Amino acid sequence: MYHRIMFPVDLAHLGVLERALQVSADMAAHYKAEVCYVSVIAGTPGQVARSPAEYEQKLKAFSEEQRQRHGQRVSTKVYISADPVADVDDLLVKAADEVGADLVIMGTHLPRKVDAIMPSHGGKVARQTDVSVFLVRPPRA
Template identity: 55%
Template sequence: MFSKIMTPVDLAHVGTLERTLQCTADLAAHYRAPVVFVGVTAGTPGSVAHTPQEFAKKLDAFAREQGEKHGYEASGHAMTSKDPAIDLDPTLLKAVEETGADLVVMATHPPNFRDYIWPSNGGYVAEHAKVSVLLVR
């Protein structure tokens, strides 16, 4: 049913993604689908990497580690944004098209009052993506 899974990850907060990564692994095994991990970074030095190239290498290493750990084909797809905090949602939608994914599995938080003013990243992607989106809490 699904032929390619995209999972956005924040390399600075990988520890909070356990449920999302396990869900991704389960679906990849069930559908025998490759996984592409998408990360968005700024062009300036950040907490994870000093350059977009270093960020891409770290994302590729993360993808390789996840693929080996769970037994599926995995790759990284690094994207650079002028301001990831503001541009994250449209950048993730662009990544869906660039990667050819037909399922997005991404972490989200329980809804709260702020979501009525500013939608969550997961909510935005689910509302605007042309593919299926699974939000994991």
């Protein structure tokens, strides 16, 4: 049913993605699908890497760790943006098409009042693509 799962990842926030990462690994195993890890980053130095090339190397190393841990096929794609916060939704929609995803699995937060003003990335991706989107919330405290 699913052949390529796109998983947006921010290497600076891996701790909050653990549950979603497990879901994507489980789905990939069930459907024998590839997981494509996608990041949207600035072209300037950040807390994870000093350059886009270094970030891409770290994303590839992360994907390889996931492959070894879960036994799934993996790939990566990095998008560079002058303003990642403003562009992330559009670039994730573009990425879903470019990587040939037929499922997007995203970690998300518990609903908050501010979501009425600033909707979640997952909601925007779901509205703007014809790809299925699976939002994984963190466990309740």
